[in-house]
Amino acid sequence: MTNRTFCMPLIGALALAASSVAAQEADAPSGTYVADNGHRYITFSYSHLGFSNPYLRWRDWTGELDWDADNPEQSSVSVTIDAASIDSGVERFDGHLKGETFFDVENHPEITFVSTGVEKTGDDTGVITGDLTIKGVTKPVALETTFNNAGYMERGDLHKIGFSAKTTVKRSDFGLGAYAPAVGDDVDIVIEVEFDKPVDGE
Secondary structure (H helix, E strand, C coil): CCCCCCCCCCCCCCCCHHHHHHHHHHHCEEEEEEEEEEEEEEEEEECCCECCCEEEEEEEEEEEEECCCHHHCCEEEEEEEHHHHEECCCCCHHHHHHHHCCCCCCCCEEEEEEEEEEECCCCCEEEEEEEEEEEEEEEEEEEEEEEEEEEEEEECEEEEEEEEEEEEHHHHHCCCCCCCCCCCEEEEEEEEEEHHHHHHHH
């Protein structure tokens, strides 16, 4: 994981596309949006002894987006991950990751990300900076984020905004450096998330 970074975790994911968003402002009004449980993913990968790059994910996490349609750079996002929901696809390995050597979920049950700033870098791209806390350690991270789409969903009667984000962090920065560098210290994180806001809540 580098200083630009990991979501946990994230989480979550904002994007700054003033021109793109302005055209869809009616479909993505300002307000509080929550992550759609059926369309939200945080995955990460790393080098395993140079032989492969496994992909893992967290199954259970929540996210809240405070969206400012008129000025996306004033938006904010927060994410809370259930650390024990880590899923490698191998039950025995999941148990190892939950233990004291790695995430120590008994003593640190949650991973959190809270944004501290948003910078627009293109018509539909931006960088979300924030504080990532894992295993009691908080570090600043930066998420390279893309605004995908915004629109009204008749099914469910809600407004929806979708983002993609990615970053790389050093796991050793968070007390997770066991077996490095044989097992890669750099961890690539990919986030795909849709945020929803019910029309009835307006």
